[in-house]
Amino acid sequence: MDLQEFRDGLDAWLGENASELEAAFGPDVTLDQEMEHLSKVKRLAFDAGWMRWGWPERVGGYGGSTLMRAYLGEALASRDMIEPGIYSMTEVLVPTMIEFARPELAAEMVPRLLRGDETWCQGFSEPSTGSNLGSLTCRARRDGDVWRVTGQKVWTSLAQYADRCVLLARTGAPESGSKGITALFADMDAPGITVRPIRAMHGRDEFCEVFFDDVPVPVGRTLGEVDRGWTVAMDLLPYERSTSLWHRSAYLRQRLGRLLASATDGALDPRDLGEAVQMAFAFHARSRGTQHRMARGERLGPETSIDKVLLATTEQTVFDLAADAVAPGIAVGDDADSDRWRTEFLYSRAATIYGGSAEIQRDIIACRLLDLGTDR
Incomplete structure (x- = not known):
């Protein structure tokens, strides 16, 4: 399918399903409801095939130009069918998963996010290392076949809804800076994780602080190489x-x-x-x-x-x-x-x-x- 055929077909489908896809706005609409609606839109678009174009076949996609998924997000946002900030977490996290996760892990997990069956979050910023990411202190130590993660993250968007977290943790010496960081893919229901939503001035609890207390993350959930998580971060941020x-x-x-x-x-x-x-x-x-x-x-x-x-x-x-x-x-x-x-x-x-x-x-x-x- 070429881009013009994709656009024509998608526009027709969105028109036919507008009443079901259009989001509600107003003082009575909660973030819970926004998240439920987002999951519904992604599920309907995935099952109809539109959400799968532009992604590699090895992760459940149909292939094709990345411009297809760019147009999908554009069309949904311009028609008031999604809130672009929360929708776009897919575009932030999936390309990095495809690039750095084990192929079988990416093949298992990515379709869940594309379809809206799961929500993921990004555990980068910390209380004293927002912009200076290289000085993060959340630590992961190797314990057999798992990492044990201890520390805190903050400004973690949608963490209270998240099933997984793309997480940066220090695995090298404290003075190693960006060279001693490893990227992990953690389950948010693992023991030892505490999530506390933060009420922002626009009235939404979109951000959270997340505490990790000896949280186990399987070594097989390492993204990229150990101590090379900075490479993962530098790959992810341009997608953001x-x-x-x-x-x-x-x-x-x-x-x-x-x-x-x-x-x-x-x-x-x-x-x-x-x-x-x-x-x-x-x-x-x-x-x-x-x-x-x-x-x-x-x-x-x-x-x-x-x-x-x-x-x-x-x-x-x-x-x-x-x-x-x-x-x-x-x-x-x-x-x-x-x-x-x-x-x-x-x-x-x-x-x-x-x-x-x-x-x-x-x-x-x-x-x-x-x-x-x-x-x-």
């Missing part, structure tokens, strides 16, 4: 800033369009509107180029930090515009539309932090792309 951001781009342009359609005359400052449109389409163009580079088989790297900086700027510009245009609703409105704009505006404040802070991204751009010095 590629296809998942393409989905976000589609969502932001959809929300900008809704704002234009609903704003009253004179509510939008022309200069602010022009800046928001410019940013939205600049981000779209940059992200589109990243999708095509990945489709050509080019390896993603530090240049995706540009995508992340553009995302953060675009997201905050769009929702700043919304805040000015519908200010009373964002401040005190209690209807579904006001609640949605308020939640999105508050969430946009974190865009310069999540997925790698804007300062760190600019440091990467300066040092690794422009050769203006060494990483701090």
Whole structure:
């Protein structure tokens, strides 16, 4: 199936199933319900075949261009059928599983995530090592045929729903830095794991802190080589800033369009509107180029930090515009539309932090792309 045939068939299927796939928004919609809906959308799309295109056959896919799955996420986000942030965890974690897990483990596990039968989380950040990932202290020691993991992770998205965790732990000496880290694939129902959700200012318990107390992880769940987990992390992070951001781009342009359609005359400052449109389409163009580079088989790297900086700027510009245009609703409105704009505006404040802070991204751009010095 070529890309155009895929797009035409998917668009027709989404139209036929719109009432079942469309997500609900409003103050009464909980994160539990959002997660249930996401699982349903993924299951329906997988069983209909659409979720399997763009992934290798060895993990239950149908093959084909990665642009197919990029378009699937774009189509779902632009039609209000998924929340792109939680949907895109698949794009963040699956490529790394395919690359570094044992083939039989990837073949067993990946279809479960694609179909929505499971949720996975990413255990990277720690209380004192958010941006400085190389100094993490969560430790794994070898005990026969298992690793014993002890430590803490924080800002772990969706950990309270997760069945598995792609986890970074220190296996080398404390002073070994990024060279003494190993990536593991842990079961979240293993003994010794405690998950505590964190209420964010936009009203969702999307993040969690996770405690590991002598948690057993089979050695066969090691991703990549021992003490080479930094390689796994550097492979994963560009995916976090590629296809998942393409989905976000589609969502932001959809929300900008809704704002234009609903704003009253004179509510939008022309200069602010022009800046928001410019940013939205600049981000779209940059992200589109990243999708095509990945489709050509080019390896993603530090240049995706540009995508992340553009995302953060675009997201905050769009929702700043919304805040000015519908200010009373964002401040005190209690209807579904006001609640949605308020939640999105508050969430946009974190865009310069999540997925790698804007300062760190600019440091990467300066040092690794422009050769203006060494990483701090």
